[in-house]
Amino acid sequence: MRYLLTGLLSILVLAGCQEIQVEKAATGEPPVAFATYKWGVAPLSGSEDASAQLVELDEEMRDTVAAELQQRGYRQVSQDQDADMVVDYQVAVVDEFFSGDTRDPSWDKQFDSNAPQDVVELPPLTDAPLVIMSVGIGRPGGAVIWGGRASELLTRPDSIEQRQRLIANGVSALLRDLPQAYQ
8 A cells, every 4th residue: 555655646746747837926915906907018029120939929928818817807908007017928938958057946856866966967858949938917116916937848849739728828827826806
C-alpha cells in the first residue's frame, strides 16, 4: 500500500511538471470594487516596427484578456477618467533561452539540489519555443493588484489552436483570483 501511494504521488508530481508555470502578482492590497477598465497599452497593430507574428500574438492576447474580463462583468471604457482600473499585458515567444543567473528565482526548477552550489542542470533541448505572457491590473497610476506572469512551451509552433489554448489557459490562471465586477 505504501509503495502504491508513493507511486501515485510520483505520478502526480511528474504530471504537474507539464503544466503552465504561473507567478502571481502579490501586492497585499485588499480587494477593491472595480466595474470598468481601459487598456494601459496600445495594440501592436498600429506599430510599423512590429512583426506580423507579434501583431497576431498581441491580438490573441488582448482578445483573450478582454473576453476574461467581459465574462466577469467588466466594461471597457474609452475615457481615462471613466476607468476604475488599467489593464496592461505583454506576450512574447522566445525561441532559445538560457537560464544561468543564480540571482533569478524563476530558474529554481532547473537547479539540481544534489549538485554543488551554483551548478545548474539545464533541461534537454526540445526545440519548442517558450510563450511568455504577463497581465497586470490595478488602479490608474497605481501598483498591480491582480495578474502576474505565465510561461509554457509551445510544442507545436505551427498550431494556431495550441497557441490560442495556451494563451487562454495562461490568462485564465493569471486572473483566477480577479473578482466579479462591482455592480
